[in-house]
Amino acid sequence: MAVCVAAAALLMYQPLGYADDSQIPPTDKDQLFAWLSGGKYKHWASESEPHQSAGPHPVSVIAYLNKALNSSLAANTEAHPQDAAAVKELLDENGDINGWAVSVKTDVDSNAGQGWFWYEILGATSDSSVVANGNGVPLCFGCHTPGNDFVLIPHPLK
Template structure:
């Protein structure tokens, strides 16, 4: 039966918006789906890299390590007296880091030419070597002697010795420092004033062991 062209145009005109709406919706849905997939893929890729690059994780780890390192370094019993300058050494002594070392139990009269009353501290490396009765002490062995003059409460100076090399080299392998009040008597390696007296000790160490 012949179709009236006019009616066909009217029917198509009525159906077109509906089809277009479904098609747009379908297209919109397809785009939304693609966008979602693309977004999910992008997010997944980004997330996959984040555990190793996230600022929070890295900052936290770095902070903890740094804090831990700083804490282990501050007051470290194995820290050595600086020997590059008298100023640096005096600042280190004033900080009291050596007071964590093994020490004589009390201030007592000096048995040597340091004058007045003293108290000696030895670092762990030297303490272990003295306990083992070694003939030669290791590099980095060190002592700090507090000098009190005629009193027992106020420190008026220090005597310090640090072994800088495995070989004592007739005392040249040791760094020597002594200050009493404002007078500095030694600040160098191999100071004859010091080695001449300490030469009779155990590898230049005169401090009795066990510590009294």
């Protein structure tokens, strides 16, 4: 009986997947900053230790992948599902968080980068410099174009 109730609750909950704020980062700048600084992504699949980023900011980073993206990369699919998301912590020389980069697939179609939301903040306080915030930011998707549907990190995560 308890199982049936749990299953029914799950079925009712599933269509509201977008409401699961521990899996999908908000794409509003202020809400996203609060979500990131609250560490909502910390339970996602992640790299076991920092690596030097090959991206635009040559700092130590740790990448985190939500369930949708992690499963999709594991299955080696050509297109990730809508709501696939990644968070990259940018670390300072002491290993403390000093910013974040985020990508969220907001559409079923990646549409040459427009279907992805991109965000990056250089610093860990709310007044830090936000260098990307929106869909189709050229700086971001340009470099991510050769990836697997715009995702560059080698998978499985190390």
